[in-house]
Amino acid sequence: MAGVPVGRVAGLWRYPVKSMLGETLSEADLVEGGLLGDRAYALLDTATGRVVSAKNPKRWPALFAFRSEYITPPARGAALPPARITLPDGTATTTDAPDAERLLSDALDASIRIASTLSGPARVEEFAPDLRGAGPGSVHEFTARPGPFFDAQPVLVVTTASLARLSESYPAGRFDARRFRPNVLVETAEKEVEDTWAGRTLFLGDGVRLVVTKPCSRCVMTTLAQEDLPNDLGILRTVVESSGGRVGVYARVERGGRVHLGDPVLLT
DSSP: OOOOOEEEEEEEEEEBBTSSEEEESSSSETTTEEEETTBEEEEEEEETTEOOOOTTTTTTGGGOOOOOEEEEOOOSSOOOOOOOEEEETEEEEEETTTTHHHHHHHHTEEEEEEOOOOSEEEEEEEEOOTSSSSOOOOEEEEEEOSSSOOSSOOOEEHHHHHHHHHHOOOTSOOOOOGGOOSSEOOOOOETTOOOGGGEEEEOOOOTTEEEEEEEEEEOOOSSSOOOBBOOOOHHHHHHHHHHTEEEEEEEEEEEEEEEEETTTEEEO
């Protein structure tokens, strides 16, 4: 590896089912398509054909009360294993279970199908709140990848410096990395934020090279309650006011390999 050290890997996350809580990892394989097994499954609303997404909490308010994880970790060159889904009431099922879609349909009050790919683009609804808190907000639709179900690029990287800077602007807010759903959290020096990384290359882990493509524009998902984090519209308001609505950067995998917590991160 060559480059300037900018920090170390402080967190790794994989989200087997789109818009559900995922799993924290101590190591992860990065392949051409992203972090192996990430967002490999999605729920499909059969009535509308849209992907079920926490981006529209007006329609799907409880998705962050569902958790997904792999029982058997995905392996390079092997078939995708099923993921376990834990419902808000503690009921557990798997993506290949005969009654999984019925359980999810009942829990979400909709006709649900579990998908690992689609024949066309994934249609997703996104709710944009009125950040002043006075209006009803608006909903629009966009198309994303049909599987794996990324909204933009395969890998999302966030730095601790960005979260710290936002926290200074809004001390009452909890700018926990979980709100921003990164694949990789990089612990960086106080002023080493990712704003200028577009077009540059990150080196980390077992020879992994990530080409940074663009900043990540944030949405209402950052404001939603999950686990011990409360609903807080001030999170997104601060992101818009302090960083132009962007936190983190998207990247594509130029060379795959394995990444571990604590691995150094270099930038060229």
